[in-house]
Amino acid sequence: MAISGTLSDIGFVSLLQFPNSSRKTGLLTVISIDGKAEFFYRKGELVHARYGQKKGRDVLVDIVDWSEGQFSFEAGLEPDETSIQEDLHHILMWALKERDEKKQNGRKGQAGMLVEIDEELSVKLDGLLGTVSDIEYICMMTQEGRLLARSRADEGFLKILDPLMGSITGFISEYPGGLAGKAFFEGESVSIAMAGLDPEKTVMIATGPEMKLGRLSMVLGRITRELGGE
Numbered sequence: 001m002a003i004s005g006t007l008s009d010i011g012f013v014s015l016l017q018f019p020n021s022s023r024k025t026g027l028l029t030v031i032s033i034d035g036k037a038e039f040f041y042r043k044g045e046l047v048h049a050r051y052g053q054k055k056g057r058d059v060l061v062d063i064v065d066w067s068e069g070q071f072s073f074e075a076g077l078e079p080d081e082t083s084i085q086e087d088l089h090h091i092l093m094w095a096l097k098e099r100d101e102k103k104q105n106g107r108k109g110q111a112g113m114l115v116e117i118d119e120e121l122s123v124k125l126d127g128l129l130g131t132v133s134d135i136e137y138i139c140m141m142t143q144e145g146r147l148l149a150r151s152r153a154d155e156g157f158l159k160i161l162d163p164l165m166g167s168i169t170g171f172i173s174e175y176p177g178g179l180a181g182k183a184f185f186e187g188e189s190v191s192i193a194m195a196g197l198d199p200e201k202t203v204m205i206a207t208g209p210e211m212k213l214g215r216l217s218m219v220l221g222r223i224t225r226e227l228g229g230e
Helices: 012-021 058-063 088-109 119-131 155-174 213-226
Strands: 002-006 026-032 035-042 045-051 070-075 135-142 147-150 182-186 191-198 201-207
Touching: 012 026, 012 035, 012 045, 012 070, 012 088, 045 058, 045 088, 058 088, 119 135, 119 147, 135 155, 155 182, 155 191, 155 201, 182 213, 191 213, 201 213
Parallel strands: none
Antiparallel strands: 002 070, 026 035, 026 070, 035 045, 135 147, 135 201, 182 191, 191 201
């Protein structure tokens, strides 16, 4: 019998420990806006994990902070391989430590991302920003999440946006093969839309939460075309 629910009901770390505490064998599938992750258990021990191209304990580092999404557990399903041999509690502690170090390194790297700004391209982004009402900021990033160019923006808005940039650059750098389509993030104080211009570059626009998703998508499409994307 399958068991299902949402991450907001149980929390990701507690969810991973559920099959362990009840010594279950089966497949735990977790789906969020970022993708699908699968965890195989054998008599309560986590023996295999996969998420995109990643396998093993590294999967947990990427998704241990997931707080929204759906999950299901199907009992009796056996893994086709074994990628984890350590105790689940040890792996969780390791993943949380790696997560924290990754965030710290990301914050330290923010200053380095601003070193090679393309001033000519930044002027072009300023021009595009002036042709669209309600958009507060436009920037372009490499596939590694390094900032290539950026428009000017209100200092107050940048302070709101800054805490999110580490997650945005991480999303871009970890997206398999580069961002090809569109991606949207809606928060209480800011809305963000991104699109891949080519396999190496991504454009991002940001505005307040009042802009509807449909118009935000149209604006993103227009800016992408202006910058030479499809």
